[in-house]
Amino acid sequence: MPLDLVGVGIGPANLSLAALASGVDGVRARFLDRAPAFHWHPGLLIDGTTLQVPFLADLVSLVDPTHPLSFLAYLRDKGRLFPFYFAERFHIPRAEYDDYCRWAVKRLPSCSFGQNVTEVRWSAAQETFEVITETETLLARNVVLGIGTEPVVPDPLKGVAHHSADYLDIRDSLLALDDVTIVGSGQSGAEVFLDLLRRRGGGLRWLTRTPAFAPMEYSKLGLEQFTPDYTRYFYDLPEPARDALVPTQWQLYKAISADTIADIQNELYNRTVGSGWPDVSLTPGVEVTAARPEKAGIELTLHHRHQGVTATVRTDAVVCATGYAERDAAALLGPLLGPRDAAGRFTVDAEFRVGLARGITGSVFAQNAERHTHGVGAPDLGLTAWRSATILNAVTGRAPHALPERTAFTTFGLVRERRRAT
Ligand SMILES: Cc1cc2nc3c(=O)[nH]c(=O)nc-3n(C[C@H](O)[C@H](O)[C@H](O)COP(=O)(O)OP(=O)(O)OC[C@H]3O[C@@H](n4cnc5c(N)ncnc54)[C@H](O)[C@@H]3O)c2cc1C
Structure with missing residues (x-):
């Protein structure tokens, strides 16, 4: 049966x-x-x-x-x-x-x-x-x-970089190197950067394509976009509207918790006491366009989107915190x-x-x-x-679990019309 x-x-x-x-x-x-x-x-x-x-x-x-x-x-x-x-x-x-x-x-x-x-x-x-x-x-x-989902490494870095999903397995080897680069400014990138900062002190570079190290939306009404009410509203939108909306919502899921940002800033600040600026760089707005393995380390080509300039840097290892795909x-x-x-x-x-x-x-x-x-x-x-x-x-077919009709104070949309299952 x-x-x-x-x-x-x-x-x-x-x-x-x-x-x-x-x-x-x-x-x-x-x-x-x-x-x-x-x-x-x-x-x-x-x-x-x-x-x-x-x-x-x-x-x-x-x-x-x-x-x-x-x-x-x-x-x-x-x-x-x-x-x-x-x-x-x-x-x-x-x-x-x-x-x-x-x-x-x-x-x-x-x-x-x-x-x-x-x-x-x-x-x-x-x-x-x-x-x-x-x-x-x-x-x-x-x-x-x-x-x-499974980890995603951007094309230029495939085969030369680690993914943050393996971070704890490779951490000891990263601690032994002079210069480590982290790419990506979601929560994982921030956590890896903070952990390496605490353990290494310096020799760190943090790059991200987004224009800022941005905080995750965590306001009480903003979070209502994670309710069944919002999910139903989104589902009922036409496909082009849904596709246009998702990229605008990156701060709901791709950014960094404000607490982690504060921890990073604190850690950096504490390291300036009596010893000047820490040996780290944090650069937003930058895309890694090429990566070339060298005898010792990797040469990265970087492009700054808004300045329109390109530069190269040498690093010993790259950790991509560049997300996951279904x-x-x-x-x-x-x-x-x-x-x-x-x-x-x-x-x-x-x-x-x-x-x-x-x-x-x-x-x-x-x-x-x-x-x-x-x-x-x-x-x-x-x-x-x-x-x-x-x-x-x-x-x-018999609803063993009663589910709430309403889950948000916000009313999403002017009309509530169920799209037929497509
Ligand atoms: C580091 C990290 C932290 C996160 N933290 C949060 C958080 O704090 N809050 C939040 O809301 N979300 C968080 N998320 C997002 C989300 O909650 C998680 O990704 C969650 O694990 C998704 O659960 P899942 O069951 O869909 O998939 P997964 O947890 O990815 O599980 C999928 C499973 O399917 C198995 N599998 C795949 N293919 C096959 C197959 N062919 N046959 C048999 N098995 C298969 C895999 O082995 C895996 O065990 C986080 C994501 C990550 C990466």
């Missing part, structure tokens, strides 16, 4: 779905991940770093705070509720979030690791999906892709995918169902692959439980 659903990938997105599904009677689900065990961005679990969202953005709480796999249940199980209460911390250490997720995985027999899914096929005869791994084939009525769902789904949108992307409906080819009666859902249809909140942990519950409600 086919399963009700198979989840491909176990990051926070599908782990949230596994947790919420575990409490629903009669749902037969399995979740598969190719990694040997759960680890949340292990190369960036730097001491002192925290989640960028409050702890309530755990796997379940924003849908069901009474769930046995909530963050508070984890603290109770670990005997740490009182210290947490006195700590008064809304933003927990990143390593603690990782530990919490691993605690949840141990309580979810539906989750299996070391299972690389190579293909998802549709069996018209059985009207089920076949989820194929290197060792078994699972049959399922619904599939939920939660395959996440993994290619088409590689798994192949001919199952239906008509694409004007830009050639697969379509996703309001309940996160991917548009499939005619005749396929089962559903494939996508988590964190729908920025083009649902907006910049797609990777945000604060929307993860809500999206999982939306999918679970669609899979079961």
